[in-house]
Amino acid sequence: MAARTFTIDGKHVSADESATILEAASEVGITIPTLCHLDGVYDVGACRLCLVEVTGVPKLLPACTTRVAEGMDINTDSERLRKYRRMTLELLFAERNHVCAVCVANSHCELQTLAYTLGMDHVRYEYTFPRWPVDNTHSLFGMDHNRCIMCTRCVRVCWHIEGAGTKNVSGRGARSQVISDLNQPWGTSETCTRCGKCVMSCPTGALFAKGVTVSEMERDRTKLEFIVTAREKKQWIA
Amino acid sequence: MDRLKVATVWLGGCSGCHMSFLDLDEFLIDLADRIELVYSPVVDVKAYPAEVDVCLIEGAVCNADNLEILHTIRKHTRVLVAFGDCAVTGNVPAIRNQLGLRNDENVLQRAYVEGAQTNPGVPREPGIVPALLPRVMPIHEAVHVEHFLPGCPPPADRIKALLTQVLSGTEPRLEGAQLKFG
Numbered sequence: 001m002a003a004r005t006f007t008i009d010g011k012h013v014s015a016d017e018s019a020t021i022l023e024a025a026s027e028v029g030i031t032i033p034t035l036c037h038l039d040g041v042y043d044v045g046a047c048r049l050c051l052v053e054v055t056g057v058p059k060l061l062p063a064c065t066t067r068v069a070e071g072m073d074i075n076t077d078s079e080r081l082r083k084y085r086r087m088t089l090e091l092l093f094a095e096r097n098h099v100c101a102v103c104v105a106n107s108h109c110e111l112q113t114l115a116y117t118l119g120m121d122h123v124r125y126e127y128t129f130p131r132w133p134v135d136n137t138h139s140l141f142g143m144d145h146n147r148c149i150m151c152t153r154c155v156r157v158c159w160h161i162e163g164a165g166t167k168n169v170s171g172r173g174a175r176s177q178v179i180s181d182l183n184q185p186w187g188t189s190e191t192c193t194r195c196g197k198c199v200m201s202c203p204t205g206a207l208f209a210k211g212v213t214v215s216e217m218e219r220d221r222t223k224l225e226f227i228v229t230a231r232e233k234k235q236w237i238a
Numbered sequence: 239m240d241r242l243k244v245a246t247v248w249l250g251g252c253s254g255c256h257m258s259f260l261d262l263d264e265f266l267i268d269l270a271d272r273i274e275l276v277y278s279p280v281v282d283v284k285a286y287p288a289e290v291d292v293c294l295i296e297g298a299v300c301n302a303d304n305l306e307i308l309h310t311i312r313k314h315t316r317v318l319v320a321f322g323d324c325a326v327t328g329n330v331p332a333i334r335n336q337l338g339l340r341n342d343e344n345v346l347q348r349a350y351v352e353g354a355q356t357n358p359g360v361p362r363e364p365g366i367v368p369a370l371l372p373r374v375m376p377i378h379e380a381v382h383v384e385h386f387l388p389g390c391p392p393p394a395d396r397i398k399a400l401l402t403q404v405l406s407g408t409e410p411r412l413e414g415a416q417l418k419f420g
């Protein structure tokens with residue numbers, strides 16, 4: 001447990017050597033936009049929204065998977081970062097079919113909130129309008145691939161918190177997708193425990209509880225915190 | 239000072255954005271003193287005027303008529319505002335693009351032939367029924383657009399914020415939740 005001292009946005013900060021830039025920034029009240037990060041689940045640096053500048057490093061680094069180091073000079077907000085973050089968001093919107101007006105997660109969606117927070121007033125890229133199916137075979141939950149941003153939060157909670165390993169990723173690039181078991185209808189999965197953690201973890205309306213319509217789906221993320229506390233502290237407290 | 243010449247048009251949309259415009263309530267009275275509404279679904283003017291200062295465009299570009307009037311508008315208007323999610327993103331009308339990027343024939347077949355209970359047949363009345371475009375576009379894919387006013391529909395206070403900025407001559411700039419889609 002050795003401490004490291006460094007600066008974030010000109011502020012002198014110290015944190016344990018095991019901390020990520022994202023954790024250290026959050027500790028001192030600096031917010032870095034994230035999408036694939038979920039408190040309590042390990043990070044993969046998939047969405048690239050949390051990219052930051054580190055003096056002396058020519059490329060941008062994901063704050064969620066980069067550990068702090070002695071003397072690091074970190075910048076979390078600049079014209080260049082805002083440009084790339086907006087570009088990333090626009091590409092996410094253009095890559096699948098995100099129609100906020102008719103989505104279960106309208107007004108409760110991290111993608112939608114980030115878009116307006118980061119000033120995305122329109123998408124400059126041509127929308128691709130891919131054809132993706134909706135898997136409604138599960139008795140409790142549905143998966144609409146049109147709204148998936150491949151953050152893999154559902155896959156990580158399924159494997160590392162529930163321990164079921166139902167959710168996986170198949171394919172490459174724009175055709176990659178979240179699958180259940182051996183790429184079969186979710187309703188036929190033998191490993192799914194119907195716990196619903198994947199639905200709780202989803203930042204968009206891709207995973208949803210059946211029986212909710214436009215704007216109706218609100219998640220209770222405190223349930224995830226409850227489980228994380230139970231795992232880490234062996235205490236079943238809210 | 240001359241009043242600002244304002245137009246509003248309704249392309250491929252549900253008219254919900256115009257309903258929201260009417261939701262401006264008493265601000266409409268202030269507006270009436272400060273602008274001249276030269277063309278709109280709510281005024282009886284048939285042809286798009288030659289010189290317009292600001293045009294609010296509701297709806298996506300879905301058919302040949304939409305595209306034609308959009309080009310006319312661009313030619314005769316100083317400032318174009320994409321008015322609502324259909325104009326900004328394509329929104330619900332663009333869901334048909336998921337049937338392929340050249341989907342006009344599929345869509346007509348589905349609606350007028352496969353789904354028909356009586357008299358199946360695609361209506362073709364040149365000059366009366368405008369041809370569908372192969373795919374639906376947000377307006378900025380067809381013409382240059384100065385400002386974007388998202389929302390389905392944009393709430394009245396958001397429309398008011400943008401119009402107030404336009405009327406005061408400042409560069410319109412919406413921020414934060416004022417840019418929320420849906």
